[in-house]
Amino acid sequence: MSLALSTQIINLLAAILLLIAFAMISQRRILSLINLFALQGFILTMSTGVVAYSTAQHHLYYSAGLTLLLKVLVLPWLLHRLIRKLKIKWDVETLINIPTTMLAGIVLVIFSFDLAAPISQLSDSVTRGLIGIALASVLLSLLMMLTRRKAVSQVVGFLSLENGLFFAATSATHGMPLVVELGIALDVLVATFIFGIFFFQIRETFDSLDISHMETLKDD
Amino acid sequence: MDHINLALGIIFQLCQSLLVVALAPLLTGWVGQCRAWLQNRTGPGLLQPYRTLHKLFLKDALLADNASPLFRVTPYILFGCMWLAAAIIPIIAIDLPFSQAADVIALVGVFALARVFIALAAMDIGTSFGSMGARREMLVSFLAEPALLMVFFASSLISHSTQLPHIVETFSHHAFVLYPSLAFASIAFLMILLAENARIPVDNPSTHLELTMIHEAMILEYSARHLALVEWAVSLKLFAYISIGIALFFPYGIAEVGNWGALPLAIVALLLKLTAAGAGLAGLETILAKMRIFRVPEFLGTAFLLAVLGLLIHFLLGA
Numbered sequence: 001m002s003l004a005l006s007t008q009i010i011n012l013l014a015a016i017l018l019l020i021a022f023a024m025i026s027q028r029r030i031l032s033l034i035n036l037f038a039l040q041g042f043i044l045t046m047s048t049g050v051v052a053y054s055t056a057q058h059h060l061y062y063s064a065g066l067t068l069l070l071k072v073l074v075l076p077w078l079l080h081r082l083i084r085k086l087k088i089k090w091d092v093e094t095l096i097n098i099p100t101t102m103l104a105g106i107v108l109v110i111f112s113f114d115l116a117a118p119i120s121q122l123s124d125s126v127t128r129g130l131i132g133i134a135l136a137s138v139l140l141s142l143l144m145m146l147t148r149r150k151a152v153s154q155v156v157g158f159l160s161l162e163n164g165l166f167f168a169a170t171s172a173t174h175g176m177p178l179v180v181e182l183g184i185a186l187d188v189l190v191a192t193f194i195f196g197i198f199f200f201q202i203r204e205t206f207d208s209l210d211i212s213h214m215e216t217l218k219d220d
Numbered sequence: 221m222d223h224i225n226l227a228l229g230i231i232f233q234l235c236q237s238l239l240v241v242a243l244a245p246l247l248t249g250w251v252g253q254c255r256a257w258l259q260n261r262t263g264p265g266l267l268q269p270y271r272t273l274h275k276l277f278l279k280d281a282l283l284a285d286n287a288s289p290l291f292r293v294t295p296y297i298l299f300g301c302m303w304l305a306a307a308i309i310p311i312i313a314i315d316l317p318f319s320q321a322a323d324v325i326a327l328v329g330v331f332a333l334a335r336v337f338i339a340l341a342a343m344d345i346g347t348s349f350g351s352m353g354a355r356r357e358m359l360v361s362f363l364a365e366p367a368l369l370m371v372f373f374a375s376s377l378i379s380h381s382t383q384l385p386h387i388v389e390t391f392s393h394h395a396f397v398l399y400p401s402l403a404f405a406s407i408a409f410l411m412i413l414l415a416e417n418a419r420i421p422v423d424n425p426s427t428h429l430e431l432t433m434i435h436e437a438m439i440l441e442y443s444a445r446h447l448a449l450v451e452w453a454v455s456l457k458l459f460a461y462i463s464i465g466i467a468l469f470f471p472y473g474i475a476e477v478g479n480w481g482a483l484p485l486a487i488v489a490l491l492l493k494l495t496a497a498g499a500g501l502a503g504l505e506t507i508l509a510k511m512r513i514f515r516v517p518e519f520l521g522t523a524f525l526l527a528v529l530g531l532l533i534h535f536l537l538g539a
Contacts, residue, residue: 011533099521
């Protein structure tokens with residue numbers, strides 16, 4: 001019964017993760033977007049912790065702690081600092097037709113559930129149903145990167161894509177080796193720093209963080 | 221024994237129907253009172269809806285010259301539909317004879333019937349406010365209805381039945397299980413409840429002259445006993461929706477099959493749940509701001525999305 005309950009909790013957390021992915025797609029405010037990203041990290045931490053507890057794999061506790069430190073505290077703090085410095089804290093992004101994007105999101109979810117069904121059959125771990133959800137949240141993050149025009153929200157999309165991958169790793173294979181995880185974590189951290197520098201450069205050149213300006217680069 | 225059970229069932233069915241009709245204005249009064257408290261006002265008191273109804277029933281009805289018979293019968297049809305809906309929903313006990321009469325899809329149909337008549341009646345007089353309200357109501361409801369059906373399907377998939385008594389029985393018997401699909405469906409249902417009952421993010425129930433009103437614009441031409449019946453039907457609709465929410469997502473405490481002794485306890489449980497739900501609704505209405513009418517499709521699209529996600533997650537996780 002204890003195992004069943006933990007499976008239920010993981011399923012619920014996975015569902016919330018999917019919900020957050022949709023919320024990110026439809027969120028207009030950049031500040032709320034970053035808060036949603038922090039929440040996503042927190043849900044990820046909890047699900048990793050529950051998987052670690054239910055399968056008694058101690059190294060997963062470390063990766064849960066790493067997730068908490070990096071994705072709930074450090075990265076959102078960095079992003080908050082960035083948007084404060086760029087003075088875009090209260091920026092509202094105009095999005096193209098949210099209902100259409102959401103319908104596209106539903107189609108993506110159905111596609112990825114269908115795609116993941118045969119993969120899930122191969123796995124016999126308690127969490128095999130979750131590969132579909134992880135795949136769906138990766139695809140939804142990609143969709144978000146496609147539909148956004150501001151640089152900051154694209155970066156948040158990229159980071160949440162990494163969250164989806166991480167969730168797939170913990171749910172399907174009970175986590176990657178710690179070395180790999182540390183490497184990815186460092187990558188993400190460094191990437192965020194570099195993105196931060198990029199933001200300033202982009203704004204200095206174009207006086208705006210709108211990526212569509214970059215299309216005119218080749219005309220010069 | 222069978223006869224006695226049936227007779228008891230019919231008696232309790234009557235009890236439930238009368239109880240619902242009597243309590244519905246009280247619930248509306250409670251929501252209004254809570255809103256007043258939350259806004260630091262004294263409030264008109266719990267019994268204000270009854271006083272309004274009493275006053276309206278005593279007045280002489282005024283009809284426009286060009287009102288057709290449809291305009292006159294609509295309040296009665298509206299009231300009848302809402303009463304019927306409230307009789308179908310298992311509110312105090314599961315094993316009531318009438319609840320077998322229609323399943324959830326028919327229930328949605330009953331609500332749709334009432335909506336068609338109120339919209340037609342609103343356009344009947346030919347005032348601009350009336351037809352504007354009718355068109356907006358149709359915009360809101362054609363988006364809310366599929367979402368409501370999806371919510372019902374999500375819970376039907378778990379209980380393998382579209383009959384409300386079966387659904388409630390499955391949920392109240394089970395040991396505690398976390399259903400992610402139901403969690404999604406409940407949020408979607410809450411959004412539909414707000415939209416369908418003309419509550420605040422979609423429509424403002426306390427306005428009477430505002431360009432953005434939806435429901436009030438439709439009933440602007442009604443007076444006296446017709447208006448009283450419409451107001452009463454609106455209270456019944458809110459009561460019915462909250463009862464559906466309780467039945468689908470929080471049925472614990474309802475009197476189960478053949479257990480008539482649990483009925484007093486079930487009524488107490490129901491009153492407690494309604495009190496909590498009314499206070500929660502008032503709280504929601506206080507913290508939310510009314511949205512622009514062009515945002516309503518987005519709002520209801522989100523409700524639809526949540527309900528569909530619930531369905532999909534049920535298929536994937538089997539829970």
